[in-house]
Amino acid sequence: MNLKQLAQHLGISQTTVSRALNGYPEVSEATRKRVLDAAQALDYAPNARAKGLATGRAMAIGHVIPISTQHEMVNPVFGDFIAGASEAYLAAGYDLTLSMTNDDDEADNYRRLKSKGNVDGIIVHGPxxxxxxxxxxRRLGLPFVVHGRASEVDEPYSWVDVNNARSFRRATEFLLDFGHRRIALVNGLETMDFAFRRRHGYEDALTARGLAADPALMTGQEMTEPNGYADAARMLALENPPTAFLTSSVISAIGVRRAIHEAGLEMGRDVSVITHDDDLSYLRNGPDLPMFTALRSSVREAGRRAADMLLRLIAEPRETPETALLEAQLIIGASTGPAPR
Amino acid sequence: MNLKQLAQHLGISQTTVSRALNGYPEVSEATRKRVLDAAQALDYAPNARAKGLATGRAMAIGHVIPISTQHEMVNPVFGDFIAGASEAYLAAGYDLTLSMTNDDDEADNYRRLKSKGNVDGIIVHGPxxxxxxxxxxRRLGLPFVVHGRASEVDEPYSWVDVNNARSFRRATEFLLDFGHRRIALVNGLETMDFAFRRRHGYEDALTARGLAADPALMTGQEMTEPNGYADAARMLALENPPTAFLTSSVISAIGVRRAIHEAGLEMGRDVSVITHDDDLSYLRNGPDLPMFTALRSSVREAGRRAADMLLRLIAEPRETPETALLEAQLIIGASTGPAPR
DNA sequence: GCTCGGACCCGAAGCGCTTTGGACGCCCCG
DNA sequence: CGGGGCGTCCAAAGCGCTTCGGGTCCGAGC
Incomplete structure (x- = not known):
């Protein structure tokens, strides 16, 4: 079923049918109703490609998600981020096309996406x-919004990010207030911008109290359970082990918890843990009683915000980019307590 | 830059340029080279929409992923599944478009996808x-491959699935051989087909040894950490608690492990745990020494297989559908041991 | 009574590509 | 020497839609 057939069926021109369907004023309400009813009854939906060709808009957003080449690792937050973004796309009638690339040939990918003309904008992941x-x-001229930020890039651009430095500073201060002095940081890969910012928040808090960060207590790796476990196990075996851990993801924190248990210690009493928490749907940090004290910021919400922002940017292009800095909530759970003495 | 401009630039017809680019024989090698070089230099890529309009093929695959409405939960395996599928799409020049729906209006979604004409086939998730x-x-006439199977559907269709019944039977037998008699099943939602099959595998193994499944030791919920924890905690508090757990995902298993620790028991000595393991990139079950004894079947591999199958189906439509039954590997980790007496 | 402006509708061009149905040389063979 | 065949190339139609530039009809205004 296509426009032509629908028009013939109704005995009116394609033009009128098209206008009726797209809400243009120059068609009487009577015919509009007829057209809409017929479209419904005959299960007609306009061909997206043809429509795109004619209008020049693709009605689709591209998400290019980099896969860490070394580890073939997919960032576990994508599912929830995209779920959030989809809500916005659905409401606006946009589709979502996904392309995965190993971090190397991403630029190529963007160029293709643009010249193939099947997206109107892009969400950039993992800056x-x-x-x-x-x-x-920016040079390509395709609207985009970054999920996160990129330090040392001075051009303006639109982004949605959580205040990583601030939240890790707060968490560190919280632990310091509890008397902890040996605080470990189990971070993500330091090539990632968020990890860089988190470390700075952590170090700032320490410095402000006249403490120096101990390199032996800082790691930055892919945020997996085994990595969290291995890092924590190693640190707990030090002569002067940490009494508290700061981790960059619930998954790492779970590894840390395992190491703590295996060392015969109890989390929350002997060793404290605070983690960043993306509020992933399948890793809820205890809806009732949180198992981890956490800095919570819903990545699903971030997805929604980023998508909304991008759609706005596409609808009305503007010079000055839009930005959104989300604040994480510090949520007290069972994993923190005063430093043992 | 479009075909017309490229053709003008070269001083030849659009036809010839098109043919040169698409590898048709009726163009001399000399001109083909000229065309390809120019395309490269001018960064020309054909407009996908126009190409699609002309050829009738979208060169894109649709993934419709249902979001559990009750729990707003995104299945954590999607990331890895899609990463696997993407490898196949990339090689074949296909794009991937994603749509998320709450399970209710999925049918509507498929119909739209088809009539909008922007996919050539569909992968069905979460049967x-x-x-x-x-x-x-099947009635729509759009090629599709199901990730998983649907019991009590007698029409033929293509699918890729892991042998859930068999692997849970094996796991149960393994535990029985170790002397366990009280074996709990922490399953996924029983509306999901895989959960249904897993329970049957489990029950079959018990029945074969003359044991009856105890309803108090079986649960089926969304596979989250808190759910795994709560289920295991409740069961361990029973008068006659289980000495072993069978879980449907590593995430649930982590919750179970937490409950075991909190009950003052040790996993692998006091209580055994076997879990299904999708081999997710961010939840690797110990590459070296697995923390859980597990039935491992890479969901990424499943994605690759499903995508390959679908592309084949699109290329050469056939009557009899293709199917692939993957066998999970039973991997021995530190979480199992003989039943305590 | 005639014109003029809305309201409503239509024909046809055009979006960027593929593909059909030739055209034009050139060589080879009878 | 003429014609068939092959190797190259081209013009134009068509994919399904939007939209520009009118057309027609009717009631209002002079």
């Missing part, structure tokens, strides 16, 4: 420090 | 028992 994609996309 | 989507898609 690194000095991320080259940002100047590149 | 339920008696899943209505399968007959529906």
């Amino acid at each position: 690194k420090m000095r991320d080259g994609r940002i100047p590149f996309l | 339920k028992m008696r899943d209505g989507r399968i007959p529906f898609l």
Whole structure:
């Protein structure tokens, strides 16, 4: 069923049918109703490709998600982020096309996406420090919003990010207030911008109290359970082990918890743990009683915000980019307590 | 830059340029080279929409992923599944478009996808028992492959699935051989087909040894950490608690492990745990020494297989559907041991 | 009574590509 | 020497939609 057939069926021109369907004023309410009813009854939906060709808009957003080449690792937050973004797309009638690339040939990917003309805008995932994609996309002229930020990129661009430095500073201060002095940081890969910011928040808090960060208590790896476990196990075996851990994801925190248990210690009493918490749907940190004290910021919400922002940007292009800085909530759970003495 | 401009630039017809780019024989090698070089230099890529309009093929695959409405939960395996599928799409030049729906209006979604004409085929996620989507898609006439199977659907269809019944039977037998008699099953939602099959595998193994499944030791919920924890905690508090757990995901298993620890018991000595393991990239079950004894079957591999199958189906439509039954590997980790006496 | 402006509708061009149905040389063979 | 065949290339139609530039009809205004 296509427009032509529908028009013939109704005995009116394609033009009128098209206008009726798209809400143009120059068609009487009577015929509009007839058209809409017929479309419904005959299960007609306009061909998206043809429509895109004619209008020049693709009605689709591209998400390019980099897969860490070393570890073939998919960031576990994508599912929830995209679920949030989808809500916005659904409401606006946009589709979502996904392309995965190993971090190397991403630029190529963007260029293709643009010249193939099947997206109107892009969400950039996993920004690194000095991320080259940002100047590149600006030159391409395709609207985009970054999930996160890229330090040391001075061009303006739109982003949605959580205040990583601030939340890790707060968490560190919280632990310091509890008397902890040996605080470990189990971070994500330091090439990632968020990890960089988190470390700075952590170090700032320490410095402000006249403490120096101990390199032996800081790691930055892919945020997996085994990595969290291994890092924590190693640190707990030190001569002067940490009494508290700060982790960058619930998954790492679970590994840390395992190491704590295996060392014969109890989390929340002997060793405290605070984690960043993306509020993933399948890793809820205890809806009732949180198992981890956490800095919570819903990545699903971030997805929604980023998508909304991008759609706005597409609808009305503007010079000055939009930005949104989300604050994480510090949620007290069972994993923290005063430093043992 | 479009075909017309490229053709003008080269001083040849659009026809010839098109043919040169698409590898048709009726163009001399000399001109083909000229065309390809120019395309490269001018960064030309054909407009996908126009190409789709002309050829009738969208060069895109749709993934419709249902979001559990009750729990707003995104299945954590999607990331890895899609990463696997993407490898196949990338190689074949296909795009991937994603749509998320709450399970209710999925049918509507498929119909739209088809009539909008922007996918050539569909991967169906999260099949339920008696899943209505399968007959529906067959009638739609759009090629599709199901990730999983749907019991009590007698029409033929293509699928890729892991042998859930068999692997849970094996796991149960393994525990029985170790002397366990009180074996709990922490399953996924029983509306999901895989959960249904797993329970049957489990029950079959028990029955074969003359044991009856105890309803108090079986649960079926969304597979989250808190759910695994709560279920295990409740069961361990029973008068006659289980000495072993069978869980449907590593995430549930982590919750179970927490409950075991909190009950003052040790996993692998006092209580055994075997889990299904999708081999997710961010939840690797110990590459070296697995923390859980597990039935491992890479969901990423499943994605690759399903995508390959679908592409084949699109290329050469056939009557008899293709199917692939993957066998999970039983991997011995630190979480199992003989039943305590 | 005639014109003029809305309200409503239509024909046809055009979006960027593929593909059908030739056209034009050139060589080879009878 | 003429014609068939092959190797190259081209013009134009068509994919399904939007939209520009009118057309027609009717009631209001002079």
